[in-house]
Amino acid sequence: MAKERPAPTYYSTARLEAYTDGVFAIAATLLVLDLTTAALGQIQTDAELWAALARMWPSFMSFGVSFALLSGLWFIHLGQFRGIARVDVTLVWLNAARLLFVVLIPFTTSLVSDYSTFYAGRMLLPINFFFAALFGHLSWRWAAARHGHLLTPDAAADIPTEGAGGLAAVICGAIAAVASPWLGSWGFCAYFLNGPLTALLRRRAMRRAAAGAS
Template sequence: MSTRRLEAFTDGVFAIAATLLVLDLTVNDLAGAKTDAELWRGLVDMWPAVSSFAISFFLLCLLWSIHVRQFEYIVHVDTPMLWLNTLRLFGVVLIPFTTSLDSRFGGLTLGQTLLPINFFWVVLFGYLLWVRAAAPGSGLIEGLSPLEAARSRRDALSAVILGAVVVIAAPFIGSWAFIAYAFDTPLSRLLSGRIEDTTVSGVPETDPRPE
């Protein structure tokens, strides 16, 4: 099937989820402020909500950018990919809710953990979608050699590993655990670099695609 409808739907869901994040920031808690000092204290008290919004917004944009890069190469989709993308978007639409839980119940272990689990869900199904698309002989991607496709699959695994690290660390250090995603680039390079280059003069020694 063509990718057009899937891309349009996915972009729309990401856009709506990113917009809904800001609804948790309201001036209702500032209504009683009569002086600049009171307004400032009210804004400081909103810091947990603001920080949760910022973390979720920028991570959501990162996930969307991964989707964009994937579909630079994906030219067709099949039924398994539609379901994998649906499961990914199921996690995306929950992000505004789990972000609210993180900002309001961040002092509780469950409140600190649900948002990282939510992001891990989205990352995991985004990774599985790419593994399906870039599988040898799938015919679903164009513009990548078999070696490049293998490297990209290993590269994409880094976000899943870091997502698991964030889930494990969140109960102990809260939102600071999301700093782990900053190591995505060096870890992905490390993982993709473990695929040995078997090319000679730019031509693979063995073609992994089936006859």
């Protein structure tokens, strides 16, 4: 007599969302530490203070880019969990892998401003963002596997299009990582392609779904 397969164990979606939101919030807050720990030197006049702040422009730029992209990753997470009805252990660990790279973002951001003359200083931040986006997309792909076994009914019906934003972020992250040794922080301009690429991937998925239904 064949043994019955044990029923899968599911966990609270709300708890995982709260934990993820907290990690994103802490990572975004820690980004500013690189600015607050910067030494301005001896300041005696307003002109010297403005000059010292102007010399910090690489740090301000790194902070702004990282904060904007981190907010973009959180926005993708927000959209994903809108369609996730339940969480299993695999999704928990895929999400944990994403958060591993999220909490590293303040550290790799500091490398850009302090060691931008070295390849590693320019490459580690875009590589960091790439893996954070990749594990975010893999989380969605797992939730959507087996005809959407972890999704709400509405999200399961839109599987071909709902993952387009996460996949676009992965592609843009890969382009930024490849371009960063030569372009430095300008390689992050690849993320400007995220919106058009998401729209393109959604249209392609809709055409394929329509062709399969006909």
